[in-house]
Amino acid sequence: MAKTGFIDRHFQILAPLPAAIFVVVMIIFPVAYTLFLSFTNWNLTSGNPLQVVALRSYARVLAEPRFLAAFARTFLFTLLAVGAETVIGTALAVLLRRKFVGKGLVKLLLLLPLVAAPVAIGICWNLFYDPNIGLANHMLKLLGLGTLKWVYDAGTVIPSLAIVDIWQWTPMITLIVMAGLAGLSPEPFESAHVDGATEAQILWRVTLPMVLPTIFTAMVLRSIDGLKTFDIIYAMTGGGPGYASETLNIMAFKYSFEYFRMGQSSVVLVFLFLVVLLFSLGIIRLQRISER
Amino acid sequence: MKRGRTGRIVSSILILLISLLILFPFLWILSSSFKKQVDIIASPPRIFSFAPVVTNYIRVFAEQNFPKYFMNSAVVGAVSVAASLLLGLPAAYSIARFRQQRLSVFILVARLMPGISFLMPWYIIFSRLKLMDTYVALILSHMLIVLPVVVWVMSSYFRSIPIEIDESAMVDGATRQRTLASLILPLSGPGIVTATTLSFIFSWNNFMFSQVLSMEKTRTLPIAVYNFVSYAEVDWGAVMAAAVAIMTPAIILTMIFQKYVVQGLTLGAVKG
Numbered sequence: 001m002a003k004t005g006f007i008d009r010h011f012q013i014l015a016p017l018p019a020a021i022f023v024v025v026m027i028i029f030p031v032a033y034t035l036f037l038s039f040t041n042w043n044l045t046s047g048n049p050l051q052v053v054a055l056r057s058y059a060r061v062l063a064e065p066r067f068l069a070a071f072a073r074t075f076l077f078t079l080l081a082v083g084a085e086t087v088i089g090t091a092l093a094v095l096l097r098r099k100f101v102g103k104g105l106v107k108l109l110l111l112l113p114l115v116a117a118p119v120a121i122g123i124c125w126n127l128f129y130d131p132n133i134g135l136a137n138h139m140l141k142l143l144g145l146g147t148l149k150w151v152y153d154a155g156t157v158i159p160s161l162a163i164v165d166i167w168q169w170t171p172m173i174t175l176i177v178m179a180g181l182a183g184l185s186p187e188p189f190e191s192a193h194v195d196g197a198t199e200a201q202i203l204w205r206v207t208l209p210m211v212l213p214t215i216f217t218a219m220v221l222r223s224i225d226g227l228k229t230f231d232i233i234y235a236m237t238g239g240g241p242g243y244a245s246e247t248l249n250i251m252a253f254k255y256s257f258e259y260f261r262m263g264q265s266s267v268v269l270v271f272l273f274l275v276v277l278l279f280s281l282g283i284i285r286l287q288r289i290s291e292r
Numbered sequence: 293m294k295r296g297r298t299g300r301i302v303s304s305i306l307i308l309l310i311s312l313l314i315l316f317p318f319l320w321i322l323s324s325s326f327k328k329q330v331d332i333i334a335s336p337p338r339i340f341s342f343a344p345v346v347t348n349y350i351r352v353f354a355e356q357n358f359p360k361y362f363m364n365s366a367v368v369g370a371v372s373v374a375a376s377l378l379l380g381l382p383a384a385y386s387i388a389r390f391r392q393q394r395l396s397v398f399i400l401v402a403r404l405m406p407g408i409s410f411l412m413p414w415y416i417i418f419s420r421l422k423l424m425d426t427y428v429a430l431i432l433s434h435m436l437i438v439l440p441v442v443v444w445v446m447s448s449y450f451r452s453i454p455i456e457i458d459e460s461a462m463v464d465g466a467t468r469q470r471t472l473a474s475l476i477l478p479l480s481g482p483g484i485v486t487a488t489t490l491s492f493i494f495s496w497n498n499f500m501f502s503q504v505l506s507m508e509k510t511r512t513l514p515i516a517v518y519n520f521v522s523y524a525e526v527d528w529g530a531v532m533a534a535a536v537a538i539m540t541p542a543i544i545l546t547m548i549f550q551k552y553v554v555q556g557l558t559l560g561a562v563k564g
Binding site for chain 1 (some may be wrong): 296299300301304306309311313314315317318320321324332333334336337364370379380382384385386387390392395398399401402404405406407408409410411412413414415416432435436439444467468469493496497499500504511513514517518519520521527530532534535538539542543545546547552553554557558
C-alpha cells in the first residue's frame with residue numbers, strides 16, 4: 001500500500017520518466033555527440049585516435065564544392081516538390097469538398113501513396129523512368145515528343161525525383177487541407193452567398209484565406225520532411241549520376257557509412273539541422289506576418 | 293445554374309484523372325509482378341498483352357529469404373510498438389493532465405532532427421557493444437520513430453477525455469495509475485488504434501535505420517527489396533513482386549483502419 005502511495009504522489013514525475021530517459025539516451029545524447037564530433041577530424045577507417053580540431057572540419061566541408069552543391073540542391077528539390085504539392089494538394093482538397101458518388105473511394109486512394117514503402121515506390125519508378133524500356137519515354141514517344149534520360153541524366157534527375165515525391169506526398173497536403181476545410185464554420189459562406197458572391201469569389205476571398213493557416217502548417221511539415229528526403233533518392237539514384245542528386249542528407253549518409261569520415265559528416269548534419277530549423281522558423285514567421 | 297453543372301462535370305473529370313494518376317503506379321507494379329522478364333523489357337511496353345505468371349512470387353518467397361525478412365519486419369514493428377505503448381501511454385497521460393509541454397517539445401525536436409544525427413552515434417555505440425545485427429538495436433532505433441507518434445497521438449486523445457472522469461474516480465479514492473489503467477485506457481480505444489496502426493506502418497516502411505543497423509540475421513523487408521536492384525542485372529519481375537509483398541500489409545491495414553490513419557496523419561496540423 002505504501003508503494004502504491006509513492007507512485008500516486010509522484011505520478012507526474014514517474015509516469016513520463018521512462019519515456020524521458022529513452023529520449024535523452026537515444027536522442028539528446030547522440031545529437032550532442034554528433035555536435036561534438038563536428039569539432040573533430042575523426043575518421044573511422046584511418047585508425048587514428050579522435051582529435052579535436054576546433055573548426056577545421058567546418059572549413060574543409062565549406063570549401064568543398066560538393067557540399068555547396070548539395071546545400072543548394074536540397075533547397076531546389078524541396079522547393080520544387082513541396083511547391084507543387086502545396087498547389088496541387090490544396091486544389092484537390094477544394095475539388096473534393098462537395099459530395100459525389102465514390103468520394104469514400106477517392107479518400108482511400110489518397111492514403112495509398114502515403115502508406116506505401118518509399119523504397120519500393122522509388123525502385124519501381126526507376127523502371128518507369130528507364131530510358132530504353134520505361135513507360136515514361138514510351139508515353140513521350142506516343143505524344144510525338146523527344147525522349148529523356150530522367151534519373152539517369154544529371155540535368156533531369158532532380159525534377160524527376162521531385163515528381164516521385166510529388167506523387168507520393170501531395171495527398172498528405174490534401175488530407176490536411178480537407179480536415180481544415182471541414183472545420184470551417186459555415187457562416188461566412190452563407191453571408192457571401194447572400195451578398196451575391198460568385199463561386200470563384202467565395203473560393204479566393206473567403207475559403208482560401210480562412211484555410212491559409214492550415215495550408216501553411218501542411219507546407220511546414222512537408223518542407224521539414226522534404227529537406228530530409230532520403231529513401232526515394234537513395235533507392236533511385238544513390239545521389240547520382242555522379243553527385244547530381246546528392247542532397248545534404250544523402251551526403252551525410254555517404255560520409256558516415258561509406259567513407260567513415262565521422263567528423264566531416266557531423267558538420268554536414270549540423271548544417272542540415274540548421275537548415276531545417278531556420279526554414280521552419282522562417283515559414284512560421286511568414287505565417288504570423290500574413291495573419292496580421 | 294448551367295454554369296454550375298459545367299463546373300461540376302469539369303471537376304468530376306479532374307477528380308477521375310487524379311484518381312487514375314494515383315492508382316496507376318500501383319496497378320502497373322501489380323501487373324508487372326506477373327510478367328516474365330521478356331514482357332517487362334519489351335518495347336513498346338506490353339500493358340495488357342502478356343501471359344501472366346506467378347514465377348516472380350515463387351522466386352521471391354522460395355529462393356530468397358523473404359519469409360524470414362517478412363517476419364523480421366513484423367517482429368521489429370510489433371515489439372517496438374508494444375514497448376512504445378508501455379513507455380508512451382503513461383507519458384502521454386501525464387503530458388495531457390499535467391500540461392508538461394517541455395516533454396512534447398522534445399518530441400518535436402525528434403521530428404526536426406535528421407535521422408542520421410542519431411544513427412551515426414548509435415552505429416558507433418552498437419558496434420562497440422556488439423549489438424550490430426541484433427533485434428535489440430533495431431527495435432531501439434525503430435522505437436524512435438514509434439514512440440513520438442504514440443505520445444503525440446495519445447496526449448491529444450487523452451486531452452479530449454473530460455477531466456471530470458479522472459476527478460470523480462480520484463474523489464472515490466482511486467490512485468492516478470488506477471484511474472489511467474481501469475478508467476481512461478478502456479475509453480481510449482480509438483486513440484490507441486490510431487497510434488498503433490500509424491506507427492506500425494512507419495516502422496514497417498523504415499529504410500534508413502535498418503540499412504545501417506541490420507545485416508543478414510535481422511534484415512527487414514525494405515532492405516531486402518532494395519537489395520534486389522543492387523545486383524548487376526535487375527530482375528524486374530522479382531522486384532515488382534517484392535514491392536507488392538511489402539506494400540500489401542500496409543495497404544490492408546490502411547483499408548481496415550482508414551478513419552484512424554487519416555486522423556493520425558492530420559493530427560496537430562489543423563489550426564482552428
